[in-house]
Amino acid sequence: MRKSKCHLKKNDKVKVMTGKDAGKIGKVIRVDRKKQRLLVEHINVVKKHTRPSAQTGQGGILESEAPIHWSNVMLMCSKCVTPARIRMKRLEDGKKIRTCSRCGEIQDA
Ligand SMILES: [Zn+2]
Incomplete structure (x- = not known):
């Protein structure tokens, strides 16, 4: 599956x-x-x-x-205002954030 x-x-x-x-x-x-x-x-x-x-x-x-x-x-995406693929990014402190794969804008407030 x-x-x-x-x-x-x-x-x-x-x-x-x-x-x-x-x-x-x-x-x-x-x-x-x-x-x-x-x-x-x-x-x-x-x-x-x-x-x-x-x-x-x-x-x-x-x-x-x-x-x-x-x-x-x-x-x-709140920045490029288009449907975005989400890319997970790990911060230095180990926290995972979601970013737009197109413009890199962070999607977590
Ligand atoms: Zn974007």
């Missing part, structure tokens, strides 16, 4: 590369490392039909985000 690594984190700005939301940009809400899936704000929104409930007395359509595979998105 191909080993897949994800350097994306919560609150990252990502661009969707494939699927019905291709080209859209959203913020990562949740990262599921086991399933390799991300929940991205306003991306892959699915409509759920709900039955009328006793509490509210009404049913309807509920919209919520569905997780998408992290290989379908790319991190948006």
Whole structure:
């Protein structure tokens, strides 16, 4: 099995590369490392039909985000404002940081 690594984190700005939301940009809400899936704000929104409930007395359509595979998105570089490949860089103190492979901008605030 191909080993897949994800350097994306919560609150990252990502661009969707494939699927019905291709080209859209959203913020990562949740990262599921086991399933390799991300929940991205306003991306892959699915409509759920709900039955009328006793509490509210009404049913309807509920919209919520569905997780998408992290290989379908790319991190948006804050500097060159393009989808960037992430390069891991180790600092002198052993700390790992994420940098844009294009402009070298550090992606961790
Ligand atoms: Zn960049």
